[in-house]
Amino acid sequence: MGSVVRVRFHGGLVRGWILGPTGDVPSRMLRVERLASSVRAFDPPMLELFRWVADRYVAPLAAVIGRAVPPRVAGEEGGASRPAAVPAPVARGPRTSVLPAYRGAGAMLRAIAAHETATFALRPAPEDEAAVIVESVVACLASGRRALVLVPEADPVPSVATALRDAFGDRVVSLVGGDRRERYRTWMRIARDEGDVVVTTRPGVFAPLHDLGLIAISRESHPALREDRAPYFHAREVGLARARLAGAVAVLSALCPSAETAASGMPVVEPPARRWPPVEVVKPGPEGRAPRLVQALRTTRRGFVFSPLPGYGIARVCRSCGEPAACAACDGVLRQQRGAVRCIVCDAVGACARCGGTTFGIRRGGQERVEEWASRAAPVPVRRVDTPRLPHDGEILVGGADDVRDLGVGALDLVAVLDADLAARRPGVTARERALAVWMEAVGWARPGGRAIVQASDPSDPAVQALVRGNASRFHEHERRRRADAGFPVGVPVFRVTGDERVAADLRELDPVTMLVALGGVGAPTVCLLAVAHDRLEAFGAAMRELAAGGVVDRVEADPHL
Ligand SMILES: [Zn+2]
Ligand SMILES: [Zn+2]
16 A cells, blocks of 8 residues: 556556555556556555545545555665664653643643544643644654644744754654755654654645654644645644544644634633733834833833734825826735835836826835834834844844744843724634734733734724633634624535536535625636534535536635635
8 A cells, every 4th residue: 555656548657655445446447557666655544544634624535545645756765674673762852841830731731642643722821832842743753653744834944843853863853944955855754753843834744653652733823824725624633633643732832723623612721820921902103103012112222013914005096196096906905115106006117197196195004114213212223024033232223024933032121012903894704713823922022021002093993802811712712703694604614616607506515614605707616605514514525526527626725814
């Protein structure tokens, strides 16, 4: 099983995998031309996981295997296999020990030590984010099994990955980035048990390590854990399934858990007392500049200002004809950024839709403008983030959501969150959840000694309250009700199905929890968005395969961003 073979199909040789013997031989069969490699691409437990992914996300098994197993690179298949290596005990652990003081950590560490199948939600204090994962891995290795650690992004290297390298040295294998050859070489090393700890990003949830005792997911609410190409999958869900199938412990860690984790009822592991910076909520002043914030910046030596919008401002009015400003090419919004005005929709050089004029009255706001006014208030240089990093001593950085990464302990004097109101106006069922996770990660940088200021019009908003408390439980309760009212309850799989005019009627027969239909016009496809209860997934998958074969269904996308 797992052997890679070549099969002639439509005149070309395509890749295939041996799944095992079968008594159910179809009438039309193709011959295997040759064995492509002596290395097996997967073993029985991994195939079980692939089948789970194919069922859960309604994807062809071959597509799942094709994504999970990197393309082989001939010359990289040398290396001798080590005889059934078991992880050696940890020689030296990290010096500090934060987990034992956490509430609920005893049960988690015992489950890891006793090789139980269990899941835990870990809510670290911001300064413990890397340490709690390192210590979970220590427990796993001490029990004689290996650990898989998922991080949302590879570059810059997350502090969790650096801490693992510091603690375990060469026992850590990083499966992140790299070209095709390098990825395949690393994948082979993992399959040969050459590392005891694998640190990887989303696709690495399928890394072929054996004797798995722990899957730890750092920043489990991060959107990068969702695969947005077919076959769609979510690395958190796949990680949970893999841990279940392998009899391992899954640990989902985040300052702000995902709605799914919060709704799951899994045991929570957290510090015994609140460890969160003091957070002050102020009303946005003129241009989103609260006097309280300007005053705080005057005494800040190291800080971060979160501003969700790029640029210097938005064109309001055409200076030539006096009409409201809009893009001449597409009627889109025009933004001033790096000294030039461009359309945010089509990127055309800014020209008035009415008269072609190129000078505009600008409504100021955005990271460039924040840099300008904050520079006048602060005693130290204020800069926009170029590549994500923490500010140096004597520096204030201005950045957006993409600049908030796992960069380690912040120890900043001040973190400011601007334009919190924008998150509520953003479209999408999960937009607020994503905004809150980013705010919390940024505000966490004010630990251990700093403070935070949030500019928001409504201090009683559940997301703002979660940010003040450093705890998203009530926000998630609120979101659960909101999602249920909208017909897309948290944790219920959602699919976007594209097909012809017959598709909606066929889907209704499957009795979905919710279904929204956008009827196609003449010649355009019909798009259906539906929530399918877990116990109906199998029937749904079977129906989709049948409808696809019949030409009714064109595309099935699992868990689209709502
Ligand atoms: Zn445009
Ligand atoms: Zn004009």
